[in-house]
Amino acid sequence: MITYYKFIPQFLSHIRKVTFVRFREKRSKVSYRSKIKELLRNVLARYGFDIVPSAFVYDWQLGNLDQEPREVFLPETAIQDLVPDNPVLLDLQKRYQELNYPCCEALLWTEGRVKAEDILYFRGHNAYVFQEGRSNRNMFGYLLAYYYTKSIDHLGLLDQLDEDGAFGAITYEFDGTLISRDLLDSVLEIYFLEDQLGITKLDEISVLDIGAGYGRLAHRFFEALPNLKTYSCTDAIAVSSFLADYYLEFRGIKEKANMLPLDRIKKDLKKGSVDLAVNIHSFSECTLSAIEWWVELLADLEVPYLMIVPNSGDQLLTNDGWDFLPLVEKYGYRLTALEPKYHDPVMQKYALNPDHFHLYKYKP
Numbered sequence: 001m002i003t004y005y006k007f008i009p010q011f012l013s014h015i016r017k018v019t020f021v022r023f024r025e026k027r028s029k030v031s032y033r034s035k036i037k038e039l040l041r042n043v044l045a046r047y048g049f050d051i052v053p054s055a056f057v058y059d060w061q062l063g064n065l066d067q068e069p070r071e072v073f074l075p076e077t078a079i080q081d082l083v084p085d086n087p088v089l090l091d092l093q094k095r096y097q098e099l100n101y102p103c104c105e106a107l108l109w110t111e112g113r114v115k116a117e118d119i120l121y122f123r124g125h126n127a128y129v130f131q132e133g134r135s136n137r138n139m140f141g142y143l144l145a146y147y148y149t150k151s152i153d154h155l156g157l158l159d160q161l162d163e164d165g166a167f168g169a170i171t172y173e174f175d176g177t178l179i180s181r182d183l184l185d186s187v188l189e190i191y192f193l194e195d196q197l198g199i200t201k202l203d204e205i206s207v208l209d210i211g212a213g214y215g216r217l218a219h220r221f222f223e224a225l226p227n228l229k230t231y232s233c234t235d236a237i238a239v240s241s242f243l244a245d246y247y248l249e250f251r252g253i254k255e256k257a258n259m260l261p262l263d264r265i266k267k268d269l270k271k272g273s274v275d276l277a278v279n280i281h282s283f284s285e286c287t288l289s290a291i292e293w294w295v296e297l298l299a300d301l302e303v304p305y306l307m308i309v310p311n312s313g314d315q316l317l318t319n320d321g322w323d324f325l326p327l328v329e330k331y332g333y334r335l336t337a338l339e340p341k342y343h344d345p346v347m348q349k350y351a352l353n354p355d356h357f358h359l360y361k362y363k364p
Helices: 008-015 021-026 032-045 087-097 116-120 139-152 181-197 216-224 238-250 262-268 288-301 325-330 345-350
Strands: 171-174 177-180 205-210 228-234 257-259 276-280 305-309 333-340 356-362
Touching: 087 238, 087 262, 139 171, 139 177, 139 181, 139 345, 177 181, 181 216, 181 276, 181 305, 181 333, 181 356, 205 216, 216 228, 216 238, 216 257, 228 238, 238 257, 288 325, 288 333, 325 333
Parallel strands: 205 228, 205 276, 228 257, 276 305
Antiparallel strands: 171 177, 305 356, 333 356
């Protein structure tokens, strides 16, 4: 948004004699200011901008807040370890390149999508978790999401799960609580699964996270669920597997959570060994052949439940517009629940990154 009251008078005096001579006969009906505003709005609309009075804009939207710079917490060894030429990462890249799996076909996650700075600040605003931009990824959207989450937090997860801003996570402090999108999304995803499956009441639960990124949900599951048996993070992107392994080690949770390399997944997973598979904003970024490879694998393993959070709201669409619901149903998965991230429609419109949660049950 662009405010205009500060620059309109100067702009008007500069162009009055040149641009708007043809409007002289109409001055009594239409003011220069209105004409200039109309012209500017038409031009700016082509680029996705608009003009609004500054009184309609929050101070933080204008960048006028006197905020302290965000402190980024990094462990001492991170600068040496989180680099593109780390031998562990290079080995994973070589192994993944040698695989002939359809899931390795790239749609969005092509070479260069993860930059060197993203490896070091992998919890920052990047392709793993978009945290800024758009109308709901701002202070107001975070605030609404926080208080909505707090209103349904009967398990006390916001008190139980900590946020420290490590590795560049965008954070805000509300009500004395440091929050991030990582934290809020994870809590709401856990509550969806609690409502549908009662995951905190099960004797034990084993999870397979497909497209796990840096492993943020594994970290939150470990903190929230004492009954967690195993949580396996897997990904067709080598750098993601590298970061997940690093992050799980950093959080000290590898007793239950592990990074499962793509070239080990068919060897290490056995039929009946996984209770729940989750795919959060990953299938939408895959090709149809990649999605089919994963869903067929889940059916072979007879995974009872599959949770999907697509990028396309209440539909299962890839980012290039293909419907992948038929592939999910082809291998025996049937929809059992579809809910908005925020049950309140106002929250679903304005709060942080509104999504839809889909749950499928395996019914061969």
